[in-house]
Amino acid sequence: MVVWCPDWSVVAALEEAGASSRSPAAVLHANLVEVCNGPARAEGVRRGQRRRDAQARCPDLVLLPANPDRDARAFEPVLATVEDLRPGVAALRPGLLAVRAPDRWYGNETYAAATVAEALVGIGVRDVRLGVADDLFTAEQAARTADAQSWTVVPPGGSPDFLRGLPVSVLADEGAQGRELVSLLERLGMRSLGDLADLPAEAVGHRLGAYGAAVRRRARGEDPTLFAARQPPPELDAEVPFEPPLESVEAVTFSVRTTAERFVEQLARRQLVATGVRVEAESEGVVCSSRTWLHPRHFGARDLVDRVHWQLQSADVGGSLRARKDVGVVRAPIERIRFVPEVVESAAAHGEALWGSASDDLVERGVARVQGMIGFDAVVRPVLQGGRSPAARQALVPWGERAVDLRPVDRPWPGRVPGPPPVRVFAVPRDAEVVDERNLDVRVTERGVVTGEPARFRVEGGDVPWQPVKAWAGPWPTDEGWWSGGAGLSARFQVVGADGRAWLLLRAPEGWSLEAAYD
Amino acid sequence: MPAASTAQLDPGRSVVEQLRERVAAMERRTTGEVVPTLAGLTDVLPLRAGSAYAVDSASLALALAAGASQAGAWVGFAGCPDFGAEAAAGLGIELSRTVLVPDPGEHWVEVTAALVDVLRVVVLRPPASVSEKTAAVLGSRLRNRSAVLVVHGRWPRVEARLSTVESAWEGPTTGPGELQERRAGVLVHRGSRPPRRIDLSWPDVARVDPVDPVEQQPVVRRAIG
Numbered sequence: 001m002v003v004w005c006p007d008w009s010v011v012a013a014l015e016e017a018g019a020s021s022r023s024p025a026a027v028l029h030a031n032l033v034e035v036c037n038g039p040a041r042a043e044g045v046r047r048g049q050r051r052r053d054a055q056a057r058c059p060d061l062v063l064l065p066a067n068p069d070r071d072a073r074a075f076e077p078v079l080a081t082v083e084d085l086r087p088g089v090a091a092l093r094p095g096l097l098a099v100r101a102p103d104r105w106y107g108n109e110t111y112a113a114a115t116v117a118e119a120l121v122g123i124g125v126r127d128v129r130l131g132v133a134d135d136l137f138t139a140e141q142a143a144r145t146a147d148a149q150s151w152t153v154v155p156p157g158g159s160p161d162f163l164r165g166l167p168v169s170v171l172a173d174e175g176a177q178g179r180e181l182v183s184l185l186e187r188l189g190m191r192s193l194g195d196l197a198d199l200p201a202e203a204v205g206h207r208l209g210a211y212g213a214a215v216r217r218r219a220r221g222e223d224p225t226l227f228a229a230r231q232p233p234p235e236l237d238a239e240v241p242f243e244p245p246l247e248s249v250e251a252v253t254f255s256v257r258t259t260a261e262r263f264v265e266q267l268a269r270r271q272l273v274a275t276g277v278r279v280e281a282e283s284e285g286v287v288c289s290s291r292t293w294l295h296p297r298h299f300g301a302r303d304l305v306d307r308v309h310w311q312l313q314s315a316d317v318g319g320s321l322r323a324r325k326d327v328g329v330v331r332a333p334i335e336r337i338r339f340v341p342e343v344v345e346s347a348a349a350h351g352e353a354l355w356g357s358a359s360d361d362l363v364e365r366g367v368a369r370v371q372g373m374i375g376f377d378a379v380v381r382p383v384l385q386g387g388r389s390p391a392a393r394q395a396l397v398p399w400g401e402r403a404v405d406l407r408p409v410d411r412p413w414p415g416r417v418p419g420p421p422p423v424r425v426f427a428v429p430r431d432a433e434v435v436d437e438r439n440l441d442v443r444v445t446e447r448g449v450v451t452g453e454p455a456r457f458r459v460e461g462g463d464v465p466w467q468p469v470k471a472w473a474g475p476w477p478t479d480e481g482w483w484s485g486g487a488g489l490s491a492r493f494q495v496v497g498a499d500g501r502a503w504l505l506l507r508a509p510e511g512w513s514l515e516a517a518y519d
Numbered sequence: 520m521p522a523a524s525t526a527q528l529d530p531g532r533s534v535v536e537q538l539r540e541r542v543a544a545m546e547r548r549t550t551g552e553v554v555p556t557l558a559g560l561t562d563v564l565p566l567r568a569g570s571a572y573a574v575d576s577a578s579l580a581l582a583l584a585a586g587a588s589q590a591g592a593w594v595g596f597a598g599c600p601d602f603g604a605e606a607a608a609g610l611g612i613e614l615s616r617t618v619l620v621p622d623p624g625e626h627w628v629e630v631t632a633a634l635v636d637v638l639r640v641v642v643l644r645p646p647a648s649v650s651e652k653t654a655a656v657l658g659s660r661l662r663n664r665s666a667v668l669v670v671h672g673r674w675p676r677v678e679a680r681l682s683t684v685e686s687a688w689e690g691p692t693t694g695p696g697e698l699q700e701r702r703a704g705v706l707v708h709r710g711s712r713p714p715r716r717i718d719l720s721w722p723d724v725a726r727v728d729p730v731d732p733v734e735q736q737p738v739v740r741r742a743i744g
Contacts, residue, residue: 363593366637367618373633374626380619382604394604396619419690419698420722421605423578453693473691473698494698500686502698516603518688518698519577 001101001109001132002139003082003116005075005125008095010037012074013064021126024058029066038127071095081119098139101132113151121149134159137218141170159221164194177211184208193219234270238263238339245283245333249312252281253305256337260304263339268347273298275402276343279311282336292342294402296381303400306368308337310376367399376400384409388416388478389492390425390504390516415478417492422504422516429513432459432505434469434495444491444507448477457495459503459514471496475507494518554639554667556586557611559724563717564707566640568665570678571658578606579681579705580671582724584640585610587667588617592639597623597631599644599671609722628653635666644671651675680708684716702727 005011009027014037019025024040026033033049043058055061071094079097083089086102106112113130120128130151131142138159142152145166154162168185170193171178190196196204196212197219205213240259246252267274275298281289293299293307312334371379380396386407387393393416397403434442436452443451456466475491482488490508492515497503502518528537540552554566560582566572574580577599584594589611595618596602602621608614618638623630627646634641635657654675661668670677683703690699701721706714718727 363618363637366633370620370630370633373629374620374623378620378622380621382602382607382614382617382619384604384608384614390603390605396602396621399618417697420701421603421609423576423581423603423606424601425603425605426601450694471688471691472693473696474694494691496688496691496698500688500701500703502688502701517577517601518701 001099001113001116001130002092002136002143003078003097003099003120004129004131004140004143005078005095005120006127006129007035007037008075009035009066009071010064011125011127012071012094013067014062015074016070017062017064019062023062024060025062025064026054027064027066034066068094077123078120078125081123082116085116085119096140098136103132109153110151113153117149117151133162135218135221138163138221141166144170160197160219163219163221164192164197166193167191168193168196171215181208181212181215236263236267236270236272236341236344238266239336241336242334245335247333249309252312252334252337253309256308257301257305259337260301260308260339263304263341264299264301267341267344271347272344273347274341274344275299276341277304277307278340278342279304279307280336280338280340281308281312281334282338283334285335288334293400294343294404295400296402298345302365302368304339306371306400310371313376371399386411386413388413388480389506390417390422391427391429393421394425415476415480417476417494417504419494420518423519424517426515426517429506429515430460432503432512432514433457434493434505434507434512435466441512442507444475444477444489446489448475448491450475454493454495457497457503457505457512459505467497467499469495470498470500552665554587554592555590557582557589557724559717559719559726560586563715564679564681566667567678568667569662571654571661571668571670571674571676573670573672573674573677573680575671575682577601577603577671578721579683580642580669581607581610581612582719583667583669584642585612585724587640588612592616593618593637594640594642595634595638596620596642597634597644598627598646599642606722610724628657631668632657632660635660635668636664638666640667640669642669642671645674649674678709682706682708 010025011021013027014021014023014025021037022039024037024043024045026036026040026045028034028051031051033045033047033051033054036045036047036054040054040058040061043061045054045058045061051063055063075091075094075097079089079091082097082099086099088100090098092098101109101112103109103112106115109132113132117128117130127148129143129146129148131139131144131146131154132151133139133142133154134156138154141163142154146152168182168190172182185196196216199216201213201216204216208215238259240256242252242255246255264274274295276292276294277299278290278292280287289311291311295303367379377398379399381399383395383397383403383406385393385395386409392407395403395406434454434457436442437455438452440452442454445451454469454472456468458464458466472493472495474493477489477491479489488509490506493505493507495503495505503514504516504518506513506515528534552568554568556564556566564583566583566587572583574583584596585607588594593616594612597620599619600621602619604614607617618634620630620634627643631641631643657668658676682705684706686701686703688698688701690696702718703721704716704718706716708714719725720727
């Protein structure tokens with residue numbers, strides 16, 4: 001049995017956009033219509049049209065971007081619904097699934113199809129068509145001939161007769177290869193699949209190649225393609241209920257230890273390790289704290305317990321837990337902790353070296369102790385990233401987290417300051433002043449010309465004595481973030497003081513600042 | 520203790536001797552063991568495990584930590600909110616084996632002690648003045664765990680104190696050019712002995728003047744005269 005939801009990309013995209021499913025809509029990829037729905041087709045929109053042409057024919061057309069992930073994601077509930085009725089579902093592609101018809105259970109194939117259709121309409125899939133046949137190809141064609149919320153049943157052994165009457169153009173759905181074959185067959189004067197089926201096998205193989213021969217076999221109902229049923233994903237979550245609910249972070253942390261061990265162990269039994277875990281804390285039946293933690297390597301039981309500790313201690317929940325003791329504010333205690341694996345990888349990719357990594361483990365533990373003292377994000381790991389200013393070229397990632405959204409280092413980054421990288425980089429620029437011989441503030445014009453020779457400068461605050469400039473280099477003009485209201489045209493200078501120390505100063509429209517020091 | 524298990528053996532020294540050092544390290548008789556340093560610093564300033572060193576500039580602190588990190592050990596920086604990651608990586612510090620506590624706040628002593636427990640070299644910029652007692656407590660922890668403490672600032676008991684003199688940058692003049700190379704003299708004070716001077720060039724931390732001027736100058740003069 002094949003279940004077909006026509007124009008699934010449009011259905012999924014409209015649902016995500018919250019638009020009505022009756023409005024004409026089309027999913028575009030590379031400015032070409034990829035899929036359009038019934039109302040749009042009625043207006044003359046066709047697959048492969050350019051965006052302009054489609055809009056000219058139907059000005060109300062809702063244009064939606066193509067997103068295969070979204071289509072697959074939206075199809076997941078459909079799979080789950082059919083799986084409830086009959087396990088062993090194979091998703092052929094988003095919008096099309098195959099399953100062995102549960103005919104014996106429901107009496108006959110018609111009843112089975114009716115049951116599936118009813119269940120799917122029940123979850124809000126309005127346009128669903130089913131086909132039941134001996135083989136996959138025939139069942140799909142049968143589903144395509146059915147009306148919305150209806151089905152076509154091809155009796156056992158009736159596939160060749162059913163396919164005989166179909167036009168060859170049904171093959172056009174099989175991609176470029178199929179369209180080419182359709183064009184060729186039409187030029188050869190063959191209109192139906194029956195015409196192709198009647199030709200001798202050898203002749204088809206010689207003239208139309210392996211694909212043509214395969215189509216002929218399918219048209220004769222001789223190629224019962226089997227499908228691989230998907231395995232329902234195993235349940236890997238682990239949770240621990242607290243009865244009565246616990247009020248202190250320490251008690252929760254202590255009680256989740258065995259659950260964390262069970263969670264890691266059940267993953268290990270499947271040769272898996274978790275590198276991203278969502279920790280959820282529930283109180284009074286609702287999830288009151290949920291956070292995804294990424295581990296640079298993979299989670300052990302001890303790491304998970306630490307994460308629970310930090311999560312509950314930080315932010316609102318932790319504050320209230322501690323405040324409850326002090327002030328007596330009634331606040332919902334924790335009654336359930338759940339670990340949900342978000343990123344799971346094969347354990348083989350994370351195996352330890354033959355000689356172990358004892359010293360690394362020791363460091364992890366020592367750092368966890370420091371994190372327990374002064375907070376989870378007070379211990380960081382420096383990483384490099386791309387950027388123009390020294391502060392933008394590095395990032396500090398909290399220890400135990402994975403670095404995400406880093407800018408690539410290997411791009412040229414025009415406008416960055418050449419020379420050795422500065423030893424001290426101030427995350428927040430400090431105040432600075434630079435004046436020329438006549439005690440006038442040195443500025444940089446819009447054309448990048450310096451208004452005066454820097455003669456003296458002082459950094460960090462007002463009461464520091466002025467220092468003569470021994471040498472200077474620059475300006476390196478940059479104009480960052482002008483598209484989003486950035487600082488505007490600014491220029492960087494390297495300035496060497498009389499004591500031989502060098503500084504990296506930035507002249508922004510509003511004044512000088514100290515970005516880094518070469519110390 | 521983070522033993523340098525991944526480190527390569529130094530081909531220039533006897534293999535047996537190096538293996539003995541490692542065995543001794545595993546048996547925890549490690550105080551006095553030499554922690555690797557950058558080539559430019561090795562003969563003037565061999566870092567002894569269990570000791571504290573004071574420096575007066577961030578670049579010297581990075582240079583002292585770089586050798587151990589290159590050799591495979593873990594290093595840490597406490598109280599350095601202005602850590603220059605790119606400069607550190609340029610000196611050979613392996614950032615994936617670097618622990619950074621930018622602002623330990625009032626708990627800086629406890630944090631440093633916890634880092635000393637597990638790291639080989641810890642660079643600390645103490646936020647406040649340090650009492651004798653605190654230094655003694657941390658000192659015994661250092662000897663116990665055979666780690667090295669590099670203090671950027673003042674510290675009561677140090678094995679050696681390094682200060683920068685006559686720093687000069689090459690490259691910029693008035694506008695054109697860019698910073699290229701820095702030469703600076705580094706004075707190494709040990710106890711009450713007269714300081715020893717070495718000349719280093721940055722960013723590659725190499726000895727510019729291999730002849731030690733304090734010891735060699737009289738000989739040179741006699742040769743001329």
